Amino acid sequence: MKKNIAIIMGGYSSEYQISLKSGEVVYKHLDKNKYNAYRVHIFKDKWCFVDNEGAEHPIDRNDFSVNISGQHINFDCVFNAIHGSPGEDGLVQAYFQLIGIPQTSCDFYQSALTFNKRDLLSTLKPYAIKTAQSYFLNEGDTVNTKAIVNAVGLPCFVKANKAGSSFGVSKVYKEDELHTAIENSFKEDDEIIIEEFLDGTEVSIGVITFHGKTKVLGITEIVSENDFFDYEAKYEGKSQEITPARISSEMERKVTETAVKIYNILKMKGYSRSEFIFKNNEPYLLEMNTVPGLTEASILPMQAKFSGISLTQLFESAIDEALTNNYIKK
Structure with missing residues (x-):
């Protein structure tokens, strides 16, 4: 019997349009002979299944x-294609665990931790994972620009702590630019x-669970035409994404070992894509994404293709993994 798969997409953040594209690609590539695939849009004001005619059918959030x-549909598994909140910050993972539906991304704690850049980097430092020097601010804090410059130097990057796709990121060259970047x-x-x-x-490396085993995908070198790998570079063709990366075998070994070490330390499952920058031939972790872009042009699918894995195989393995390791009994 075919499994009912809900592909959730959209979300509450600025990344919702990218998520909708990722979800559509998952829907397109799932084998319809094996699965009944349903596109489910999740927004703050509505959760609904969207049929092929564009009609919306409300989701009952109780189950x-x-x-x-007139037909009542329950889902066997959820394929998570939501970038940002609530799909990448642990909220939907906790919800699905509570109601007993397996889902394809990591568990809620790992999702919440990796979505919070500050907490992720702080958690990994005791394990000798190299990271950039950093300075933290909460909204309402007094902004001491001299203290910031003393801590991190110039130029520096000002980033929203819990956001993706380079939303809320600025590269700052002068101290008097900090206030605007922070705002x-x-x-x-x-x-x-x-x-x-x-x-x-800069490189991006995908580490996933594939057919029950941890697998490292091809390493991608990021060469941005802009000042850094911003939204335009990521999604509007203003960058080169070169797989395999043009790095030495020693650099490849180091970043691969580090990425797998992080995946294992955090007890990850599902997809991950981690970003590193090499400083003195040593990989420094920038961040980890647990619901990376899944369009044909996105980095993780390109890495999978390089590694001999089709999109259909990539997506179906995630579903099989979720169904096999569903430890929650309804």
Whole structure:
């Protein structure tokens, strides 16, 4: 019997449009002979299944079911394609665990931890994971620009702590630019992380669970035409994403070992894509994404293709993993 799969997409953050594209790609590539796939849009004002004619059918949030033309549909598994909140910060993971529906991303704690850049980097430092020098601000804190410059130097990056796709990120060259950059970041989140500028090769590395085993995908080198890997560079063609990365075998070994170490330390499962910059040939972690972009042009699918994994195989493995390791009994 075919499994009913809800592909959740959309979300509450500025990344919702990217998420809708990712969800559509998952829907397109799932084998319809194996699965009944349902596109489910999740927004603050509505949760609904959207049929092929564009009609919306409300989701019953009590058990995440839907009625379609008098037929009551329950879902066997949820494929999580929501970037940002609530799909990447632990909220939907906790919800689905409570109601007993398996889902394809990591568990709620790992999701919440990795979505919070400050907490993630702080958690990993005792394990000798190298990270940039940083300075933290909460909304309402007094902004001491001299203290910031003393801590991280110039240039530096001002980032929204809990946001993706480079929303709320600025590169700052002068102390008098900090206030504007900080205000921009606070538009996305009430917490900020300010980091030193690391001048080196930037790479992205995918580590996933594939057929029950931890698998490292091809390493991608990021070469931005802009000042850094911002939204325009990521989604509007203003960058080169070169797989495999043009790095030495020793650099490849180091970043691979570090990425797998992080995946294992955090007891991850599902997809992850971690960003590193090399400083003196050593990989420094920037962040980890647990619901990375899934369009044909996104980095993780390109890495999977390089590794001989099709989109259909990539998506179906995540579903099989979730169904196999569902430890919650209804």
